[in-house]
Amino acid sequence: MKRYVITTIVCFIIYLLLTTGSGNDVLGLWSYIEMLFGLLLSLIVGYAARTLFIKDNFRMLNPVRWFLFLCYLIGPFFVALAKANLDVAYRVITGKINPGIVKISPGIHTDLGITLLANSITLTPGTLSVDIDEKTNDLYIHWINVDKKALEKKPVDCKYICGNFPQWIRRIAE
Amino acid sequence: MIDLLTTYLLVVIALMLCSILALIRVIRGPTAPDRVVGVDTINTMVIVGMIAFGVAYREVIYIDVAIVYALLSFISTLFIARYLEGGDF
Amino acid sequence: MIFDIIIYLFIGIGIFFNLLAGIGLLRFPDVYTRLHAGTKCTTFGSLFLIGSVILIGLKLWWEKDTNGSVLAIHSTIALIAILLTNPVGAHAIARAAHRSGIQPAGAVIDELQAKPVEKNEEKTGGD
Structure with missing residues (x-):
C-alpha cells in the first residue's frame, strides 16, 4: 500500500x-x-x-539523503566535471595518452549506489566505467592516463580514480 | 532581447559544424562501435540544437520534441550496444 | 546588461566544449578514448547551453511572460534526461566494444580486464 x-x-x-x-x-x-x-x-x-x-526498502524517503545528493551534485561533482573537461581539452590538444583498464572495488552494495558511482566515474577526469562484476560489485575502469604508483597495490585504490566519491555515495544511497 | 534570442540561430549553426566533425568519424570509423560513438555524439548535439531552435523561434513545443528525442535516442543506443555484444534481446 | 553577458559567456563555453568533442572524436586513436571525448565534452557543453536557456526562461517568467515557465521547466527536464542517459549510453557502448573483442590501443595494463570477463560472460550467457 x-x-x-x-x-x-x-x-x-x-x-x-x-x-x-x-x-x-x-x-x-x-x-x-x-x-x-x-x-x-x-x-x-x-x-x-x-x-x-x-525494490527493497524505503530508505530514499529520508529528505536528508536528497539534501546530501543536491550538495554532492553542486559541490564535488560539478568541480570534478569541470576538471574532467579541462583534462580532456588538454589531451585533445596535445595528444598525450597512456591508457589502460584497471579494477577497483569501492565496497558499495546497493544497485542505486553502484549506478550513481559508475555514472559519476564516467563523468569525472580521465576515467570511464567499462564493465561491472555483478557478484562483488567491482568496477572495471578505462583510465586515460595510468599512474604508475597506483598499480603497485592490485585492486587499485579508489582515491586515484574517483577521490572521495565512495564516501559520499555511501552516505546518500546506503 | 530580440538580439539575444536570435543568437541561438548562430548556436544551431555552430552545433551543425560540430556534428559534421562527428559525422566524419561515423563515415570513416574502422569498427562498428566507433560509428555508434559518433552517432551518440550527434544525437546529443541534435537535442541541444532543437532546444536552441525552440528559443530562437519562441516555439515552446520544440522542447517537448527534444525531450522525446533524448529518451528515444538513448534507447536506440542501448539496443545497438546490446546487438554488438552479441546478446539476445 | 550583466544578464546578457552571462548568457553569452554560457553560450561560448557550451560551443567550445561541443567543438572539442568533435575534434576529440577525430584525433583520438581508439573507441574508449573517443568515448571520453564524446561523452564528457558533450555533457558539459549541453549543461551550459541548456543552462543559458533556463536562465532566459526564468527571466521571462519573472517578467510575467507565459512562455517563460514552460521554457524553464521543460528545458530542465531535457537537461536531466541528458545527464542521466549520456553516461549510461557510454557505459553500454564501452561494454559492447570490449565484449566484441576490441583491445584498447597502446594499453599499459589490460590483464585485469581479460581474465574475469570470461567468467562474467558465461554467467550472463546462461540466463
Missing part, C-alpha cells in the same frame, strides 16, 4: 512537470481537467509499476 501511494505521487509530479503551461487555473500553470486526467493516469501507472519502482 505504501509503495502504491509513493509511486502514484511520483508519477503525478512527473506528469505535472511535463504538462506545465496547459492552463491557468492552478498557480497559473495547470488547468483543472489536466490535473484530473493526470491523477487518473498516475493511479493506473502507479498500480502497474509499484514493485518495479521500489
Whole structure:
C-alpha cells in the first residue's frame, strides 16, 4: 500500500512537470481537467509499476539523503566535471595518452549506489566505467592516463580514480 | 532581447559544424562501435540544437520534441550496444 | 546588461566544449578514448547551453511572460534526461566494444580486464 501511494505521487509530479503551461487555473500553470486526467493516469501507472519502482526498502524517503545528493551534485561533482573537461581539452590538444583498464572495488552494495558511482566515474577526469562484476560489485575502469604508483597495490585504490566519491555515495544511497 | 534570442540561430549553426566533425568519424570509423560513438555524439548535439531552435523561434513545443528525442535516442543506443555484444534481446 | 553577458559567456563555453568533442572524436586513436571525448565534452557543453536557456526562461517568467515557465521547466527536464542517459549510453557502448573483442590501443595494463570477463560472460550467457 505504501509503495502504491509513493509511486502514484511520483508519477503525478512527473506528469505535472511535463504538462506545465496547459492552463491557468492552478498557480497559473495547470488547468483543472489536466490535473484530473493526470491523477487518473498516475493511479493506473502507479498500480502497474509499484514493485518495479521500489525494490527493497524505503530508505530514499529520508529528505536528508536528497539534501546530501543536491550538495554532492553542486559541490564535488560539478568541480570534478569541470576538471574532467579541462583534462580532456588538454589531451585533445596535445595528444598525450597512456591508457589502460584497471579494477577497483569501492565496497558499495546497493544497485542505486553502484549506478550513481559508475555514472559519476564516467563523468569525472580521465576515467570511464567499462564493465561491472555483478557478484562483488567491482568496477572495471578505462583510465586515460595510468599512474604508475597506483598499480603497485592490485585492486587499485579508489582515491586515484574517483577521490572521495565512495564516501559520499555511501552516505546518500546506503 | 530580440538580439539575444536570435543568437541561438548562430548556436544551431555552430552545433551543425560540430556534428559534421562527428559525422566524419561515423563515415570513416574502422569498427562498428566507433560509428555508434559518433552517432551518440550527434544525437546529443541534435537535442541541444532543437532546444536552441525552440528559443530562437519562441516555439515552446520544440522542447517537448527534444525531450522525446533524448529518451528515444538513448534507447536506440542501448539496443545497438546490446546487438554488438552479441546478446539476445 | 550583466544578464546578457552571462548568457553569452554560457553560450561560448557550451560551443567550445561541443567543438572539442568533435575534434576529440577525430584525433583520438581508439573507441574508449573517443568515448571520453564524446561523452564528457558533450555533457558539459549541453549543461551550459541548456543552462543559458533556463536562465532566459526564468527571466521571462519573472517578467510575467507565459512562455517563460514552460521554457524553464521543460528545458530542465531535457537537461536531466541528458545527464542521466549520456553516461549510461557510454557505459553500454564501452561494454559492447570490449565484449566484441576490441583491445584498447597502446594499453599499459589490460590483464585485469581479460581474465574475469570470461567468467562474467558465461554467467550472463546462461540466463
